[in-house]
Every structure is written in structure tokens, then in C-alpha cells.
Amino acid sequence: MIAFDNVAYSYGGAELLSEVSLRLTPGSFHFLTGPSGAGKSTFLKLCYAELLPTAGQVTIFDREVRSLDRDEVARMRRRVGVVHQDCQFLDHLPIAANVTLPLAVSGRDTGAQDLADLLGWVGLGHLADALPPSLSGGERQRAAVARAVITSPDIVLADEPTGNLDWEMSLRLLTLLVELNRMGKTILIATHDLNLIRTAKQQVAARVLRIKDRRIQLAGADL
């Protein structure tokens, strides 16, 4: 699904990530951990070509990201649901329209019932018509998760999706992602919530990637 081959990235100064080589196989479930500022968000951005590697190759759906033209990047992103750390909503559109945005821009239709079900699951049924700026941080994150999964994408990349959520709601979102994984979707969650990782490991064969000293390694079974 996603392969990194000797990838390095720097925002202009020193390298933030170096010699990253890894593979996310179809249907796998990964967590990505590391201290704040380690480069978790940067890694996710490399996955869906918001950033291009300064060295090495990133391959997604068997295509090297540099070889994709702009329309191909757009089509690739339709198959990847991303929960951005800063959510990235259109502030002038209500939550319902924001959540269905990935469908709208690709000319697909939204089943009204599907939308209601999804919003209900993330606990936002009553906020469908609210504007994003009026939501709390946790509500925004849940809406972001709903938007990431509404297209039933092949890959879900979630950047600290439970950062502002209470434990109960975190578990609900985890259940949603686990369900998607059981349907065969590839999941990658950046988080430093160790409880969440432990809980997930009881439900799926989740593996943990850890950023340390600019490298990304598979963590041992101790976690």
C-alpha cells in the first residue's frame, strides 16, 4: 500500500527524518509514536504527498509519488482518508457539508442515512448544521474522523485523532477504525496515547512504529 525507501525529509534545515524504509501492507494496522516534534505529522504528510521527500522514494498504491501528476495526486487522495491534526475544515460550511466534502469533490453522492449514521456514531448527530468554528476541539476531531472515513477509503491516516477526546469517545473512534480494518482497510494512527495502543492491541494485530533519532523503527513487544 505505502512503501518508504530510504526516505529523508527536512524543512530546509537539518534532516527531520533520515533513512526511513518501511512498508504498510494492505489490511495492516499501525500506530506511530514518538515525542512531540519528532516528525509524526511530517511522516503522515509524506504518505499522501502533501510533502515530497527530500531524498529517497515514497510509493503509494504502487506509484512513486513524484511520478504522479496533479490529477493523479487528487485521485490518490480520494483513496486515503486523513484525519489532520489541525482538522482542516471549510469554516463557512456546516459540519455535514464538511464531512461529505470528499464525496462532493469527486462527484459522488452521499446517502443521507449513511451520513446520519456516521455523525451519530461519532456523537455529532445534533451538530450537523453547526459551523466548524463553533465546535469544541474534541467535536472537531470527531468530525475530522467522520470525514476521513466517509468515502470508505483504502487507507486511513489519523494524526492524533484522540488528542482532545475523553476516554469513552476515544474508544468509540478506535472501534470505528478497528471495524474498518476488519473490512480490509489499512490503518495508521499517530498518537502518544499508550492506553489507546494497548486497548487496540487486544482487538487487532496492531504494530507500533516509533520515531527515534530521526529513524522510524518497529517497536518491540514491550509496548
Add this chain to the structure above:
Amino acid sequence: MTFRDILADLTTPDRHAARVVPPSGHTAWLTSFTAGAMTFLAVFALALSLASGRLADRWSEALARTATIRISAPADQQAAQTQAVLDLLATTPGIASARALTDEEQRALLEPWFGPDLPLDSLPVPRLVELTETGDGYDGEGLRQRLAAEAPGALLDDHTRWRQPLATAASRLRLLGTVSLLLILAAMAAMITLAANAALAANAQVIRVLRLVGARDVYIARAFVRRFTLRALGGAAAGTVAGMLGILLLPSADAAGGFLTGLGFQGAGWLLPLLLPPLAALVAFFATRLAAFRKLNELT
């Protein structure tokens, strides 16, 4: 990019695509206003261009084919010299016809200046002979020399001497009108590009989000293009109506017989300004599209 694509971009009932870009408040009004004002000016530039074109054609064609011979001789010789001139003209190659104006005709010519009860008989008014040339024309210098020999009081006035600069000026005016029209359209394109760039910059975050959720460039561009094209079309339609009304209400200058005679649209010419709103929309369409794609290319 075919015309059908353009129409599809504008008429697709894709209200969502239009809504993903937030409404832009007063700048929307500015675009319509600019398009309206520019089109208003364009109507006059078009009218000027058409009118001066007609004027240039009329002056250089119709009037260059006729000439006048003025015979100022002492009263007792005038009839003889007039006859001599007519005889001479009858044998001059390149002259289709020639005739002396009657007293009534001469009086009619002078009336605007001297009033209706002019005592033509008692004034030393020269006799006028009007001649029409054939398609090939005649040798003006040769005719002048023969006239000097046979009728010393006769003077050839071939109009072109003073009409020529006017005809040239009129065709220059047509050129200026056309150039103005093009400049107006170019200025409109420039202003719409500026407005579109401002709108694109103001909505950088919106564009970013749309790209992130998988919107293709055409989808994003369409939201802007559609908006600016429709605004330009609306403004230009208003500007055209106002401009055409202005020309319609111009006082008719026919009576005065002066330069302004034709400044207006004639017949099918009234249809030409109706092309301006679609033209303005087309200009806006391509200006916005170009600006949008240029901006989008800066994003990953």
C-alpha cells in the same frame, strides 16, 4: 477546451462546487461594476468605430467621384465661359457627365448662409458646374491646364483636396475605435485577473483543504471561474443596456448634417453591442481560469 466545456462549466447545476468557496462580499460587486463600466465604454468605442468607418467610406467613395468647376467671370462672359467649360468637359476622357447648376440649385446651396431671399441676379456669384467622373477617373492636372486656356475664369475644385484629410482622419478614427475596444477588453481582463487573484489569495486555506480531500484542479478552478464569469456577464449586460440607451438617446444630428450624423448604430449594427456581454464573460472566463490554475500549481 471547447465551447461545450465552457458552457458545461457555467451551467452544470453543481451548486456544491459553487458553495465550497465562501461568498466574497463587496469584491463581487466590484467585479460586476468593473465589467459594467468597461462594457459601457466599449459600446461607445464600438459606435465610434462603426460610425467613423461609415464616414470614411462615404467620404472617400461617394465624394471623390464628383468635382465642381467654379466659373467666376464678368457677368457678360459667364454664359460663354460656362458653355466653353461644358464643351471642353464633353471631350475630356474620364468624365461621365457634367452639367451647370441652375439658379435655383445655387440659391439652395447658399440659402443656409445668406437666407432665403437672396437676390442672386444682382450678386457676382460664380456659376457652378458639377461633374461626375468615370471609374477610371480623369487627369486633374491636364484638365486644369486646358481650363486655364479656354475659360480663364474656371477653377476646378476636385473636393479631394479637402476631403482627403477628412477621409483619412475618419479611417484613423475607426482604427482608434477598434484599438480602444481591444484596450477596454484587455483592461477588463487585467482587472478581473487582479480580482480573481485577490479572491484566490483570500481563499488559500479553502483551496488547500479542497486539494487535501482530493479535489482536482478543474473542480476548484470551476468554483472561481463560474463566479467571476457570471459576475462579468451580469455587469456587462447592464453596461451594454446603459450604453445602448445612451446612444439611442443621442440627439439626432441629421438635421445639422454635420459630423455626428452617423454616430449611433444603424440597422443590424444594433446587434453588435449585444455581443459585448458574452465577450466580457469569455474574457472573464479565461482570465479567471488562467489565474486559478497558476495559483493552484503553487500547491502540492
